[in-house]
Amino acid sequence: MTLEWMAWTVPTAVFFITIALILTAMTIWETVSPTIERRGFLPIATTRGDRLFIGLLGSAYIHLAWVGMTDLSIYIALGISVVWMMVLMRWG
Amino acid sequence: MDKWEDNRAWFLVLPVFVIVAFSAIIPLMTVVNYSVQDIFGPGQRVFVGTEWFEETLHDTRLHDALWRQLLFSGLVLLIEIPLGIAIALTMPKKGWSVSLSLVTVALPLLIPWNVIGTIWIVFTRPDIGLFGKAINSLGLTFDHTASPLDAWITLMLMEVWHWTPLVVLLAYAGLRAIPDAYYQAASIDGASAWAVFRYIQLPKMRGVLTIAVLLRFMDSFLIYAEPFVLTGGGPGNSTTFLSIYLVKIAVGQFDLGPAAAFSLIYFLIILLFSWLFYQAIQNVGKGEAP
Secondary structure (H helix, E strand, C coil): CCCHHHCCCHHHHHHHHHHHHHHHHHHHHHHHCCCCCECCCCCCCECHHHHHHHHHHHHHHHHHHHHHHCCCCHHHHHHHHHHHHHHHHHHC | CCCCCCCHHHHHHHHHHHHHHHHHHHHHHHHHHHHCEEEEECCEEEECCCHHHHHHHCCHHHHHHHHHHHHHHHHHHHHHHHHHHHHHHHCCCCCHHHHHHHHHHHHHHHCCHHHHHHHHHHHHCCCCCHHHHHHHHCCCCCCCCCCHHHHHHHHHHHHHHHHHHHHHHHHHHHHHCCCHHHHHHHHHCCCCHHHHHHHHHHHHCHHHHHHHHHHHHHHHHCCCHHHHHHCCCCCCCCCCCHHHHHHHHHHHCCCHHHHHHHHHHHHHHHHHHHHHHHHHHHHCCCCCCC
16 A cells, blocks of 8 residues: 555654654553643643643644744744743643 | 552553544544645645645635534624523422433434434424414514525524534533532521522533534534535525535545545644634633632
8 A cells, every 4th residue: 555645744743743652652541541621721621631632732723823924934833832841831 | 549550551541542543543544645646536645745735725615614604603602601591490400300401401402413404404494384383473584495594594593493402401400510508608697699690500511512612513513414405505604604515525526636625624623723712711700719
């Protein structure tokens, strides 16, 4: 089976592998030490999975805003997203 | 009850996972791949980075379509949810009239979407349609092919007629699931009809209303067949919603890259709004006495 029809590129492959790794790591983490719902700076009580979802969705919007409003490198947006993700997972 | 420790049941989910992967995840990944490339044909493609996203985000016609779409979905929710609850409250509770009213209410849901568009074209035509001719006989000019406002009114009427029944059925199911004991307690306390609605019926309908709001939002945000048949996006661009504009790019011009970038942004908007609605409804009234 050839995957040519899916039109893979290196950046998108890296993107999906990263997502898959994050999901695998979160699953293992959940099995080893199950999450406890808690309340951080977000207005709602969240589990780890909730915060991951909010973080990923937020990162997508950070990238869109970056591309839409600036001409600067996309890697700066990536950096902001990583920081946002870590802050959210720890204190969200 | 002890916590269920056997996780073998998860393997039963595997077939569903495979089907979803095949029908949703792999196509979505392909769309992501398309969105960063210029596709000329099979095997002929050039990596362009975020170019399509920039183009899409700066497209003023897309902005117009998005505002139109938000207005449409907002109006749909504002009209259909209260109307659906109101109709459900007035429906009979027992006897043969239950089946009769349920079937009557559900009829619009059984008609294919493109047929609905056709029905409403004929119904609202100023020359031969029952509705169009009746309105024009009253001295009001009404023509959904020429006036944007008339096109919107027609579309809203069609949408409300088509989809309020879904809200009615869901709300009615929610109402029927409330045990009689609640109503008896309310009548002993001498609660008014409004108090019964506000403190018994509405909270008990939260689950079904969550589903109703999410379904109506997503469906109305993705609406395609009905306006495509009824107005074709016109007059002008006045009823060109997001999906109609998307199809114009993807199929009409065969610009797969921009269409893919557009689709992803569209997907993210729906994801965000659905999540916000879900959180809002789940958390409303929390902290009040149970």
